[in-house]
Amino acid sequence: MELTINHQIRFFDPAPGSLAELLQTELSGKTQGIAVALNNCVVPKDNWTATVLQPNDHILLITATQGG
Structure with missing residues (x-):
């Protein structure tokens, strides 16, 4: 499967x-x-398990960081 x-x-x-x-x-x-x-x-995090991925889906992952 291809995902972005x-x-x-x-x-x-x-x-x-x-x-x-x-x-x-x-x-x-x-x-x-x-x-x-x-x-x-x-x-929402509560929906991650129920969210089915399809070919060619675009996913953006954002990670919180600390600092200033």
């Missing part, structure tokens, strides 16, 4: 079934302080 993550095309085989599965792989389970948009729509 943070403006980079990525290929997955096998394809992740859900947004939560993709994030588990991509972020090594570290989802604290993460915001996700799927096709320009923010996906």
